[in-house]
Amino acid sequence: MELTEELALRALANVKIEPRKFATIYVYRSSNDIFKALVVTILTQNTNDRNALRAFENLVRLVGDVTPDRLVDIDEDTLANAIRPAGMHRIRARKIIELSKVILEKYGGDLSRIKDLPLDEAKKVLLELPGVGEKTADVILVNLGKSTFPVDTHITRISMRLGIAKSRNYREIQRAWMNILTPDPGRYLEVHLKLIQFGRDVCTARNPRCSVCGFKEVCNYYINNVKDKA
Template sequence: MTDLTRDDVIKALSLVMVNEREFLGRWVFMNNVTVFEGLVAVMLTQNTSDKVATRVYERLKGRIGSITPNAILNLSRGELEEILRPIGSFRQRASRLIELATVVNERYGGSLEFIRNMNTEEARKTLMSLPGVGPKTADVVLLNLGKPVFPVDTHIMRISHRLGIMGGYERVSAFWIKLMKPNEYLMVHLGLIAFGRAICRSRKPLCSNCPLRDKCRYYMSNKTLQA
């Protein structure tokens, strides 16, 4: 494990600017959408950049207005697929959204608003029981509802592993939950993503600009980065 401290993280994240508008999940929840609409928006970001997902979300919303289970089900499959086309695997995603809308209608009467009042564990379990919803998607929704969770995307996983925080999703998430304060989870989550995009990049990371390099296993073990 790493000897990373909370202060180390705060110092590193001071180097990047977080524009909440660039994170679709965060942006939609800032606009007081329903839990269902927020969930759909977050699902659009799966394996897709926020920029592309935002464009598709706006196309979907422009076509049906409020994103509800019934509004999705009232679209023909062909029309839904066409809206989702800019996203990879758009046919599979269309099937997933149709299945999600059907399940939410049949199981919960078309609304997921009750999740706001559930405890974190039950809310997470409920979301993950829905079609197409895994741990990260559930956690992004819950974090934006004010629950004490820490979503881990590809950027955060890469940063974590480079720092020596090893393991899968749950273990990495637990590390950040323990290290940071609950009221910091949201901005640290967004900050780490921004840090991964700007500095701790997948290719050609800017290690010389990183204040965490002396605690970074990736940097310390790579002599070419230290030259």
């Protein structure tokens, strides 16, 4: 049986999304500010959203309004200490200071122009910024209502187990989901978030809860490793 959008939506129907468990969407919806969303997304790299949000909130307490002009001249050690909960705090501090400098120099401290750019142009702007890779750019873009599908470690694991991707290649997995789903930014964001939460709660890295999984009938992992042993 093939994985369809209908089956995916049914399997994810009971997954509840709490914005505070997703740092980027929480910060962006609270502030409507692309720079703040970008900073917290950089803080999520190689850590979880809870730690990233703690680090971002420490940063808010330190500087008040998180803006490029407030961060560009901040002492690196002070910034690193504030964002310590996210891990790799010294590397991230340098990235955030460099990011602030570039945004001030190239865009006058305001990234709002990318909201009105076509997807490819907006992504190009983001990818040229320090500390911004493909996933970080896509996370920002989908939150801006652009038609892209970010892929994280949970989505990669789920995709490999389902068999809709043959490798961990970011773009292969992205294309697989975008081919399955209705081409709509709202649908992409919804499924992106629900898959992450599903990966946290059900399709976990160790001991996945296959007995309560709605993807069982199309999941290679379940069919090949669990079904006959259940």
